[in-house]
Amino acid sequence: MKQKTLTxxxxxxxxxxxxxxxxxLFAIFLTGTLAVFDKExxxxxxxxxxxQLIDQAxxxxxxxDYLAARHPDASTWNIGLPTERSPSLSVSAGEQxxxxxxxxxxxxxxxxEARETAGGGFFFRFHFTLNMPRNIGIWVVGLxxxxxxxxxxxxxxxxxxxxxEFFTFxxxxxxxxxxxxxxxxxxxxxxxxxxxxxxxxxxxxxxxMPAAMDALFDGDRDALxxxxxxxxxxxxxxxxxxxxxxxxxxxxxxxxxxxxGASERPAGRGERPNGQGGRAGEQSRPAAEAAPLTAxxxxxxxxxxxxxxxxxxxxxxxxxxxxxxxxxxxLGNRIELTKGQSMQFDGVSGAVLRxxxxxxxxQLTQRVMAGLHFAQFGGYxxxxxxFLCSLASCAMIATGLVLFTVKRRRRHEAEGxxxxxxxxxxxxxxxAVVAGLALACVGLLWANRLLPVxxxxxxxxEVRVFFLVWLxxxxxxxxxxxxxxxxxxxxxxxALCLGLPLLNLAGMVRGSHFWLEAxxxxxxxxxxxxxxxxxxxxxxxxxxxxxxxxAEAN
Amino acid sequence: xxxxLIASLLLAYAGMLGLCLGxxxxxxxxxxxxxxAFCRRLCAPLGGGxxxxxxxxxxxxxxxxxxxxxxxxxxSLGGLALLMLLPYAPRLALWLPAAGGLAxxxxxxxx
Numbered sequence: 212m213k214q215k216t217l218t219x220x221x222x223x224x225x226x227x228x229x230x231x232x233x234x235x236l237f238a239i240f241l242t243g244t245l246a247v248f249d250k251e252x253x254x255x256x257x258x259x260x261x262x263q264l265i266d267q268a269x270x271x272x273x274x275x276d277y278l279a280a281r282h283p284d285a286s287t288w289n290i291g292l293p294t295e296r297s298p299s300l301s302v303s304a305g306e307q308x309x310x311x312x313x314x315x316x317x318x319x320x321x322x323x324e325a326r327e328t329a330g331g332g333f334f335f336r337f338h339f340t341l342n343m344p345r346n347i348g349i350w351v352v353g354l355x356x357x358x359x360x361x362x363x364x365x366x367x368x369x370x371x372x373x374x375x376e377f378f379t380f381x382x383x384x385x386x387x388x389x390x391x392x393x394x395x396x397x398x399x400x401x402x403x404x405x406x407x408x409x410x411x412x413x414x415x416x417x418x419x420m421p422a423a424m425d426a427l428f429d430g431d432r433d434a435l436x437x438x439x440x441x442x443x444x445x446x447x448x449x450x451x452x453x454x455x456x457x458x459x460x461x462x463x464x465x466x467x468x469x470x471x472g473a474s475e476r477p478a479g480r481g482e483r484p485n486g487q488g489g490r491a492g493e494q495s496r497p498a499a500e501a502a503p504l505t506a507x508x509x510x511x512x513x514x515x516x517x518x519x520x521x522x523x524x525x526x527x528x529x530x531x532x533x534x535x536x537x538x539x540x541x542l543g544n545r546i547e548l549t550k551g552q553s554m555q556f557d558g559v560s561g562a563v564l565r566x567x568x569x570x571x572x573x574q575l576t577q578r579v580m581a582g583l584h585f586a587q588f589g590g591y592x593x594x595x596x597x598f599l600c601s602l603a604s605c606a607m608i609a610t611g612l613v614l615f616t617v618k619r620r621r622r623h624e625a626e627g628x629x630x631x632x633x634x635x636x637x638x639x640x641x642x643a644v645v646a647g648l649a650l651a652c653v654g655l656l657w658a659n660r661l662l663p664v665x666x667x668x669x670x671x672x673e674v675r676v677f678f679l680v681w682l683x684x685x686x687x688x689x690x691x692x693x694x695x696x697x698x699x700x701x702x703x704x705x706a707l708c709l710g711l712p713l714l715n716l717a718g719m720v721r722g723s724h725f726w727l728e729a730x731x732x733x734x735x736x737x738x739x740x741x742x743x744x745x746x747x748x749x750x751x752x753x754x755x756x757x758x759x760x761x762a763e764a765n
Numbered sequence: 766x767x768x769x770l771i772a773s774l775l776l777a778y779a780g781m782l783g784l785c786l787g788x789x790x791x792x793x794x795x796x797x798x799x800x801x802a803f804c805r806r807l808c809a810p811l812g813g814g815x816x817x818x819x820x821x822x823x824x825x826x827x828x829x830x831x832x833x834x835x836x837x838x839x840x841s842l843g844g845l846a847l848l849m850l851l852p853y854a855p856r857l858a859l860w861l862p863a864a865g866g867l868a869x870x871x872x873x874x875x876x
Contacts, residue, residue: 378791
């Protein structure tokens with residue numbers, strides 16, 4: 212046996228791990244790219260909701276009026292306020308914390324019926340669970356992410372002319388061009404690839420590496436989180452529970468004091484219904500007196516001053532003297548992922564009871580990395596940077612997959628029956644994964660508008676359409692000659708993208724989604740160009756030879 | 766803010782073009798053969814300087830840490846744009862930075 216060099220072994224590793232996980236990775240990256248704009252896709256998929264932005268205080272007042280009329284006795288009111296990214300107003304009563312309650316017209320306060328849809332959230336969930344049971348999916352995606360890291364590192368080592376060919380792209384030269392495109396997208400976006408893959412793994416650190424949690428906290432997640440936060444209890448666990456109200460007041464006062472120095476203390480202490488509030492909490496519920504809620508306008512302004520744009524409010528015990536208002540910031544006022552942070556006000560006086568907690572360094576590190584992956588910060592310019600960078604990542608994976616088959620196209624006969632079969636399987640899977648998934652994604656958007664609105668389990672049907680289309684592309688890729696299959700699937704995906712604005716004719720649409728539709732058209736043009744290019748090589752052969760002779764003459 | 770964003774993108778592009786011109790292969794491809802050789806050696810440091818200006822422009826759009834994150838994205842995308850322009854429109858690839866200089870001047874004049 213001949214000893215292999217390091218480069219040869221790594222090259223083998225890069226090729227095969229890249230191929231096996233490349234299919235999976237392409238699906239993860241493409242849906243992740245779309246998930247950058249998940250809220251915008253969400254809004255597009257609910258055309259019944261208006262998109263006009265409205266003053267938050269005004270919208271909050273409409274929501275309050277609605278809730279006071281319909282749910283006067285609820286223990287908690289939740290309001291999802293219109294924000295820059297999702298301009299809809301939603302309300303719910305009871306313990307439910309997330310949005311997805313009743314949508315309201317922010318101008319009139321009338322309830323709106325939005326269609327049931329998988330929403331842009333489907334891309335987000337698929338991105339990290341592949342639509343499998345959550346934990347299995349997370350493990351599979353984690354494995355793929357590890358393979359991606361392996362492919363990145365081995366790719367750097369085996370790339371011999373990493374600096375010399377930094378800017379080299381020679382189109383219309385068959386295998387050479389595919390390799391150039393793969394190398395260039397890989398090298399130029401290397402910081403992005405490494406960052407997005409590594410931070411993706413860091414998000415689920417407790418699932419992937421639970422050893423420390425098991426050893427130190429007997430696997431008790433909540434205990435670990437309490438320790439990480441450095442506070443004895445967290446408001447989320449006891450939100451809305453009466454007996455702990457006095458205790459909570461105590462803790463929140465202390466926390467505000469610890470985080471913000473003595474200056475916050477008088478505000479917290481002075482305005483809190485001290486002993487009286489505590490006693491009211493310990494007694495049964497109706498004992499608290501009725502009291503009007505403070506005006507939300509100044510409260511929102513104060514919250515915005517401290518935590519940045521506000522995404523939603525929860526109001527506990529509305530209309531009573533022990534009312535509490537919690538304001539949650541939109542994600543992305545900073546790089547750190549601030550999920551679960553909030554600021555608490557007294558519902559009657561409007562005084563600040565608890566400031567948002569600051570993360571400790573260890574937790575901050577993890578949250579900043581998660582924030583880097585979630586890309587919620589920096590507004591739309593940053594979102595577009597992430598979107599374009601991840602599109603380039605998709606292109607890198609796709610060109611790598613194609614390169615595998617192009618490289619072997621000429622010599623697969625020499626590799627025997629198994630080699631030929633494997634090569635054919637890879638070729639077909641490439642079509643179904645790259646072109647087919649693009650088709651399935653845009654197919655989901657079409658299904659959203661074309662499936663009947665009154666269909667039961669409509670969101671589930673949209674997802675079913677997505678997978679049926681994807682399966683169909685696999686069948687199509689198997690029965691058609693490979694070049695035709697590429698062209699037909701890319702062409703159809705391009706046509707569906709280009710035709711996306713036409714779907715507005717299919718039903719009533721309130722509000723405009725200009726940017727989403729313009730982007731879809733641009734992506735459609737890109738797909739059409741790819742489709743056209745894929746069909747080109749046979750005609751270009753003479754030109755290529757001419758170019759080659761020219762190059763030799765130089 | 767949008768002008769600063771465009772300026773930082775174009776500066777990132779110009780910086781990458783500088784690095785690119787510093788390489789013999791691309792110098793031959795793009796530059797006039799009459800230019801003396803020392804010009805080529807100036808290109809890489811100049812490109813580096815422009816990349817520095819790019820992060821400065823980005824800091825007008827985003828606060829500190831975010832600007833660094835964005836800058837990595839900007840130079841990657843700038844490099845990718847250059848890569849696509851080189852074979853298809855080499856002349857345009859050379860002239861884009863002039864527009865970048867203009868935008869940059871506007872940003873600093875406006876501040």
